[in-house]
Amino acid sequence: MAEIRTIAPARHGWQGEIDIPGDKSISHRSVMFAGLGNTPVHIRNFLHAEDCLSTVGVMRALGVDVKFLNENELIVTGNGLHGLTEPLTVLDAGNSGTTLRLMMGLLAPQPFLSVFCGDSSLTRRPMGRVLRPLSEMGAQIYGRSGNNNLPLTIVPTEAKLRGIHYKSPVASAQVKSAILLAGLYADAPTTVTEPYVSRDHTEQMLAGFGVHLERSGTSVTLYPVEKGGYRAPDEITVPGDISSAAFFLVAGSIIADSRLLLKNVGINPTRTGILDVLTEMGAHITLQNERMSGGERVADIAVEAAHLHGVSFGAEIMPRLIDEIPVLAVAALFAKGDTVITGAGELRVKETDRLRAIAAEFQKLAPGSIEEREDGLVIHGNAKIERAQVSSWGDHRMAMSLAVLGAAAEGVLLENSDSVNISYPTFFSELDRLS
Structure with missing residues (x-):
């Protein structure tokens, strides 16, 4: 039987400071990119959560030395850009789409065989969107369901991968990053053009390692690394994750008399859609x-309770807030009027079908308040919210969003809350402290 966590209604406004844990996207990349250098890199404020530990496990299996000084601090020492070694076992990406998709790009040019597996959720997620451009570069990758799903096998190629200009049909940092990482080893420059600019942590960090990149509009070009051109920095400090801060930005806005200061949060412009939408509300x-x-740009973010109103937003801003849709839907329930979300079809291929999950679970708490559309949601605000038992669908962002909703309303009985360990293991202890 599923474990059930009781979230009580907030008895008073949430007050105080919160240290936001390290950014998940940047934590992944810090270990991967440091592992391609040949000098030790001291990584601080690393997110010690299951997804990022999947990346650590994969890099160790490829011959990279990773030593933890404490939970959030580690030293990574690689063997150079061409120093990864053939793994002795199947590489397990766990629940982490970032680990799998970025490592597909990194391992496609390597002169050895690698095989990936993952958990049941990751096994259902589509990999064809990464496999297609990598195949166009000359990679040989084979998987289940027409090469679209795990398990995946990456076979070494005799020739160097080709530099290509790929026009991506989706704005996806994971797709873009996989192509750029493969491009490090290609025979010519590699360009990715997106419909909108997706988060750019890969480009920012690779530039810090001495890689030559150029951006023009929604396109980015990476030039293959010449001998000695990849230089690891001595230190990387990971900023706090705005996707984790989002739960407290919403809670601080909708729980009466709240006043919170969220410390050391990354405010990379490709990630701050949540700030724009909440401000508009x-x-x-x-x-x-x-x-x-x-x-990376960093700031402390102050938020206090406010009267929100409904807004409409769609495809253009979606790459900047795709992970925050579940908790923005919570804010919309407490807002005056309707909130209309479009262009969010990508949510159907996340850890779960998040559009369906939001509609199904919110309906239990606020009957009649939400309409599911093919690529979005319509949420009727000022909803009457009841106490109910709901499921996270095994999805960390659903679990945290439902917990915030329960705390701001009449409480909630939450199934499968342990999914928060994917990205924010201390989330519920923060809720207990604030309550």
């Missing part, structure tokens, strides 16, 4: 102590 959010850290 009438949220009281201010950025303090803005600064740069390792090529």
Whole structure:
């Protein structure tokens, strides 16, 4: 029987400071990219969560030395850009789409065989969107269901991969990053053009390793690395994850008398759609102590309770807030009027079908408040919200969103709450502290 966690209604406004855990996207990349250098890299504020530990496990299996100094601090020492070694076992990506898709790009040019597996959720997620451009570059990758699903086998190629210009039908940082990582080893420059600019942590970090990249509009070009051209920095400090901060940005906005300060949050412009939408809804959010850290913009974010109103947003902003849709849907329930979300079809191929999950679970708490559309949702605000038992669908972002919804309303009985370990293992202890 599924474990059930009881989330009580907030007895008072949430007050105080919260140290936001390290950014998941940047934690993944810090270990991968450091593992391609040949000098030790000291990584601070690493997100010690299941997804990022999947990347650590894969890099260790490829011959990279990873030593943890404590849970959030580690030293990664690779054997150079061409120093990865053939794994002795199947590589397990766990639940992590980032691990799998980026490593497909990194391993496609390598002179050895590698095989990937993952958990039941990852096994259902589509890999064809990465496999197609890599195949166009000359990679040989074979999988189940017409090469679309795990398990996947990457076979070494005799010739170098080809540099290509790929026009991606989706704005996806994972697709773009896989192509660019393969391009490190290609015979010519590699260009990716997207319909909208997706998050750019790969480009920012690779530039810090000495890789030559150029951006023009929605296109980015990477030039193959010449001998000695890949230089690892001594240190990487991972900023706090705005996707984790999002739950407290919404809670601080909808729980009466709340006033929170979220510390050291990454505010990379390709990730701050959540700030734009909440501000448009009438949220009281201010950025303090803005600064740069390792090529990434960072700030402390203050939020306090506000009266929100419904808004409409769609495809153009979606790459900048795709992971925040579940918790934005929570904000919409407490807003005056309707919120209309379009262009969010990508949510159907996340850890679960998030559009269906949001509609099904919110309906239990606020009957009649939500309409599921093919590529989005219509949420009727000022909803009457009841206490109910709901499921996270094994999805970490659903679990945290439902917990915030319960705390802001009449409480909730939450099934499968342990899924938060994927990205925010200390989430519920923060809720207990604030309550």
